[in-house]
Amino acid sequence: MGGTRGTDAARPTARNGERRRAPTIHDVARVAGVSRGTVSRFLNGGHHVSAEAAEAVRSAIHSTGYVVNRHARSLITGRSGSVAFLLTEPQERFFEDPNFNVLLRGCTRALAEHDMPLLLMIAGTPEEQLRITRYIGAGHVDGVLLVSSHTGDPVAGQLAAAGIPVVACGKPAIGAGGTAPAAHVAADDREGARVMVRHLLAGGRRRIATVAGPQDTPGGVDRLLGYREVLTASGIPVDEGLIAIGDYSRDSGDRAVTELLARRPDLDAVFVASDLMARGVLAALERAGRRVPEDVAVGGFDDSPAAVGSRPELTTIRQPWARISAEMVRVLMGRMAGEEPSAVILPTELVIRDSA
Amino acid sequence: MGGTRGTDAARPTARNGERRRAPTIHDVARVAGVSRGTVSRFLNGGHHVSAEAAEAVRSAIHSTGYVVNRHARSLITGRSGSVAFLLTEPQERFFEDPNFNVLLRGCTRALAEHDMPLLLMIAGTPEEQLRITRYIGAGHVDGVLLVSSHTGDPVAGQLAAAGIPVVACGKPAIGAGGTAPAAHVAADDREGARVMVRHLLAGGRRRIATVAGPQDTPGGVDRLLGYREVLTASGIPVDEGLIAIGDYSRDSGDRAVTELLARRPDLDAVFVASDLMARGVLAALERAGRRVPEDVAVGGFDDSPAAVGSRPELTTIRQPWARISAEMVRVLMGRMAGEEPSAVILPTELVIRDSA
């Protein structure tokens, strides 16, 4: 085995479709006139590398077209240099929501700045869940961006137990993850709800109903909580007959408000916990002959495209999805660097359109 | 797989943060009483492995909780065992379209069956494009699922030149890719358009207008072509005044049909090349005081959620997104195994609702 492997044989251009051997760190070292170690140090921060060596390596990398082989690097470091975006949420809910795409794109972008690819994993069936936990648990990714809002999702706990850094989107369900406080980034649902209900009050409404989200999701709980708080703070007793629960789907909004109208025909506003449900609410109100916003004001939540596609266009609470994704990545990077789990709550924004 | 999760406690939970060394193929070999080579052969198809050796390995894998280290494998095979899902499409168009999510999920699922993770890459800016071509060109993925409908996208050509198998979603623009015919999977836009226009004719319409898609996308071209074909075949001269071009956005549909109404007030049907534009068309028609479908029939294309969210609900052409994603992965796997590029055209389906 002479040490000549790769000196000349690797250079000739590809013949008959055979892909050319990619330049290695060794080739770069030879061209730059330094050792592998120096090139490696240059690639990993450049500490303990003289200015001239750095320059030589830089130009050698350029001229050889060298790109690091991540597999070799990962093999020895034990880190993969990639992050999973894991969706365990019942998919319909998110796949109907274009904000999910904003979140996904935002995470991809933010990760790209760390030169990390994003692995998309969707855990629908139990088999998929098992396969994915295996994959992640085996250390094939360095961290996980988790989208999962339902209570008692075991995945987060399993991953945390396996020592994988996890950052969730949205508040985790209380008492679900066990002992450790999970890192998460979320919009301020409670304050968002407060702002909307205050807006409805400011518009002179007093019989304000709500179509809340599922009460096994923290978002659903918090938005209802905010509603109750503002009413109480304003001296208006909370009438349980004005509260209905939906499941974030359009149809559930339709059904819920129909029920509310039957119970409390005199309601003059509805705070709906999602824009999609609000679409159903608008449809049901129109069928019932109520004018929006003249007879009944409607406030949504999310600022999804559903909000502008409706007539009248929805007044709603905008969630800062772009910032959420950026923060998720930031927190995850911190966790991967050994920081403690932290929670980030981001402010929402009231978007006033026509419905309230 | 019944209840075997915690039987042998081969994976004690990580204590004090230090992650335990994962079992290697060597450990499995030792436990099974065979050599590394035999375990490796078992893992890669099981050829040349006796039944008893296979059984021993199987149980050793189970008891040790072994998971293959993909980095080590990739290092030697030169294949990464992963696939990129690359989006170079102007993102707004796709991010508004929930079908994109169906496609993405379908690809993820189909790839999971091959035990391959999906790397999501979004090439918006030129820098991102450069970074991504570098990454992919360096062989960090084995193949690319490409979503890119605009003419002259250089990425496909670059990747093909680098020898990376690529399968595109949708017909590539003619003459854009250069010499080699690109592998792609697409819905039969032309036949879908024909079916819709025939449906409008069967409903007694004779002054059928169309809001076509952008003519720099093959889909836009083909849907317009199908429209022309059916009219001609039915002995109805094509009136260029009945043709308008949109850009797939809701607003463009609104503007286009407003223009059409001004030019040809007597139109009695509109074939719209996307559901989103059709939403705009419905809105404009309502403003103009035309009833749908009594005065003007409206046919969409895509069967996106926009189709059922409208009033009246849209009659449209359903694209088989789930099948498209499955086929994309199938064709890509074939290409990765050395097959020639092939094109797959899948049939669409007419979905009759209220608008036509």
Added chain:
DNA sequence: TTCTCTACTGTGAACGCTCACAGCGCGCTG
């Protein structure tokens, strides 16, 4: 001068896997 300290550099040894090759035992053919 000589010693120490610092900044930089080179080298061998992994990391965990696959691949090629050689070796073995067995049954079949001549």
Added chain:
DNA sequence: CAGCGCGCTGTGAGCGTTCACAGTAGAGAA
């Protein structure tokens, strides 16, 4: 019985990188 082929098995040699360690040169202090 010899010869051959075939199915199965073990072994050594890497894949391209990082890491730990040893080594060198130069500056500053004694």
